[in-house]
Amino acid sequence: MAEFEPVLLRRIAKKASPWLDAYRADGGYRALQKALEEMSPGQVVDAVKASGLRGRGGAGFPTGLKWTFLPKDHPGPIYMCINADESEPCTFNNRILMEEDPHQVLEGIILSCYATRAATAYLYLRYEYGRGYRVLQRAIDELYGHNLLGRNILGKDFHLDIFLHRGAGAYICGEETGLIESLEGKRAWPRIKPPFPAVEGAFRKPTVVNNIETVACVTHIIDRGVEWFKSMGVPPDPKNPRDAGSYGPKLYCISGHVNNPCCVELPMGITLRDLVNEHGGGVWKGRKAKGAIPGGISMGIMTEAEFDTPLDFAGPGKVGCLGLGTAAVTVFDEETSIVDVLHNICRFFSHESCGQCTPCREGTGWMLKIAERLRRGQGRLEDLKILEEVGDKIGIMPGTTICGLADGAGWPVKNAIRKFRPEFERYIRSAEKSSLLELVGGH
Amino acid sequence: MSSVLTDELRQKILAYVPRYPSKQAVTLPALHIVQDALRCVPLEAIREIADLLDLSPAEVHDTMSFYGIFRDKEHPLGKTRLWVCRSLACGLRGGDELLDTVCKKLKVHPGGTSDDGKITVEFAECIGACEGAPAVLIDDEARLNLTPDKVDALLEELRR
Numbered sequence: 072m073a074e075f076e077p078v079l080l081r082r083i084a085k086k087a088s089p090w091l092d093a094y095r096a097d098g099g100y101r102a103l104q105k106a107l108e109e110m111s112p113g114q115v116v117d118a119v120k121a122s123g124l125r126g127r128g129g130a131g132f133p134t135g136l137k138w139t140f141l142p143k144d145h146p147g148p149i150y151m152c153i154n155a156d157e158s159e160p161c162t163f164n165n166r167i168l169m170e171e172d173p174h175q176v177l178e179g180i181i182l183s184c185y186a187t188r189a190a191t192a193y194l195y196l197r198y199e200y201g202r203g204y205r206v207l208q209r210a211i212d213e214l215y216g217h218n219l220l221g222r223n224i225l226g227k228d229f230h231l232d233i234f235l236h237r238g239a240g241a242y243i244c245g246e247e248t249g250l251i252e253s254l255e256g257k258r259a260w261p262r263i264k265p266p267f268p269a270v271e272g273a274f275r276k277p278t279v280v281n282n283i284e285t286v287a288c289v290t291h292i293i294d295r296g297v298e299w300f301k302s303m304g305v306p307p308d309p310k311n312p313r314d315a316g317s318y319g320p321k322l323y324c325i326s327g328h329v330n331n332p333c334c335v336e337l338p339m340g341i342t343l344r345d346l347v348n349e350h351g352g353g354v355w356k357g358r359k360a361k362g363a364i365p366g367g368i369s370m371g372i373m374t375e376a377e378f379d380t381p382l383d384f385a386g387p388g389k390v391g392c393l394g395l396g397t398a399a400v401t402v403f404d405e406e407t408s409i410v411d412v413l414h415n416i417c418r419f420f421s422h423e424s425c426g427q428c429t430p431c432r433e434g435t436g437w438m439l440k441i442a443e444r445l446r447r448g449q450g451r452l453e454d455l456k457i458l459e460e461v462g463d464k465i466g467i468m469p470g471t472t473i474c475g476l477a478d479g480a481g482w483p484v485k486n487a488i489r490k491f492r493p494e495f496e497r498y499i500r501s502a503e504k505s506s507l508l509e510l511v512g513g514h
Numbered sequence: 515m516s517s518v519l520t521d522e523l524r525q526k527i528l529a530y531v532p533r534y535p536s537k538q539a540v541t542l543p544a545l546h547i548v549q550d551a552l553r554c555v556p557l558e559a560i561r562e563i564a565d566l567l568d569l570s571p572a573e574v575h576d577t578m579s580f581y582g583i584f585r586d587k588e589h590p591l592g593k594t595r596l597w598v599c600r601s602l603a604c605g606l607r608g609g610d611e612l613l614d615t616v617c618k619k620l621k622v623h624p625g626g627t628s629d630d631g632k633i634t635v636e637f638a639e640c641i642g643a644c645e646g647a648p649a650v651l652i653d654d655e656a657r658l659n660l661t662p663d664k665v666d667a668l669l670e671e672l673r674r
Contacts (some may be wrong), residue, residue, distance in 0.1 A: 201654025
């Protein structure tokens with residue numbers, strides 16, 4: 072393969088200025104100009120559809136197809152919600168894009184709004200990203216001053232406002248209908264679907280919800296073309312008619328027990344092992360890995376023996392994980408207790424379950440209680456069975472909850488038990504205790 | 515009757531109204547504006563926000579109490595809120611130990627405020643700064659690679 076040149080991180084890698092003049096000097100807003108002058112909104116949708124771009128936020132739904140679910144000839148308003156709630160543990164690629172190259176993101180939003188005929192975009196930004204908030208607001212102000220936002224953008228019959236909307240520290244707001252409820256000023260309880268947001272979303276109007284990295288890809292698809300985008304990544308499996316392929320560049324986050332935690336852009340499909348060794352600097356302290364989470368904690372856990380799995384949309388599922396998720400890899404080394412990993416994950420989901428659906432509210436709480444019991448040296452062998460049972464029974468997939476938070480809460484638990492059972496059994500039999508137990512605030 | 519919200523705060527809140535097709539959507543911006551200024555959201559402020567946005571105080575309170583970020587009058591924030599991340603990427607690199615160190619030095623439990631009122635300590639779920647684990651948030655700005663040996667200097671800085 073020819074040497075891959077980053078596109079999404081191109082300006083960030085050379086530490087280019089984030090502001091408008093510098094972005095334009097680097098070819099910025101060329102794609103927007105081209106779309107407004109040469110393409111109809113429908114042609115932009117067609118290009119994105121043809122590129123095979125799939126949403127980068129976690130679910131991997133084809134972006135162009137999502138856009139076509141908007142009702143035809145709707146009198147409006149149609150809303151664009153940009154999901155910058157990035158709260159999946161171990162994920163920080165959107166933060167880097169927003170903080171370091173805000174105009175790349177904003178150009179993608181403007182293009183996506185042109186394609187979907189949205190005249191208002193709400194960028195829902197998690198509260199914790201204060202720096203990103205201030206950078207984006209300054210960049211948006213620049214755009215209003217240069218006729219790239221507001222009325223008659225670049226002299227065309229195209230009007231758009233972008234508003235930043237800050238969250239308030241709730242993971243569930245990353246779920247698209249939870250985000251919409253939160254935007255509307257309510258508690259972020261996900262909605263039962265259908266109706267899907269494309270039909271009835273924000274303020275009961277047709278709405279598209281897209282992730283930051285996804286819209287950044289739109290800019291480059293329009294600028295460089297569909298063929299460029301499809302020249303990298305993994306084509307669909309011909310034996311699987313439902314596989315939409317994994318085209319394009321992807322931002323991978325690497326963290327945990329590696330020498331060089333970082334965010335790196337690569338063509339889709341690198342194996343977890345190559346990612347860790349070639350880009351993460353290998354496992355720290357000369358140790359071996361015990362396992363890793365492949366795409367945020369809700370995607371489950373891979374053992375070291377599974378590290379040759381390609382990180383494309385189809386790969387993690389082949390080793391029992393939920394999916395690619397956010398492509399955020401966190402490695403834990405051979406000296407890490409799997410019970411501590413399990414406890415950390417259960418604690419997160421118990422804290423972040425929104426409480427709307429009983430199996431998730433109660434299930435995440437019970438999984439945490441059992442994990443706590445294990446790490447106190449009071450676990451029983453039947454606890455492993457109970458954890459598996461709860462993990463299997465909560466979520467959209469078994470059909471017991473409204474949103475996917477519960478699937479994500481159950482998946483790492485059942486992966487942990489099934490893939491590391493001997494370690495759990497040894498821990499229980501020897502009544503081992505966690506070294507983190509006595510820390511203040513550790514519960 | 516005197517009002518908790520100054521004219522300036524009211525104007526700041528009302529400036530958000532034209533952005534949305536419903537006034538209720540201004541709830542989160544309003545709560546942030548009030549808490550930034552008062553370090554908490556007192557019950558009287560909830561009533562006044564509700565008045566401004568044509569809502570029931572119960573609706574504002576319902577939203578406020580869903581999100582972990584807002585404080586009532588009995589639990590106001592100190593001058594700075596220091597969040598210590600404890601999610602997996604930070605946890606693997608000493609986030610739990612960091613939280614323990616900070617709490618012991620300030621003699622507080624997570625959620626508490628130091629005696630001098632300067633620093634409120636909280637645990638945070640993943641703050642998205644995993645390349646610099648362990649990481650903390652100082653109000654809403656991340657500080658990366660905050661190993662325990664840097665804690666004294668940080669607390670000193672926040673007490674100034």
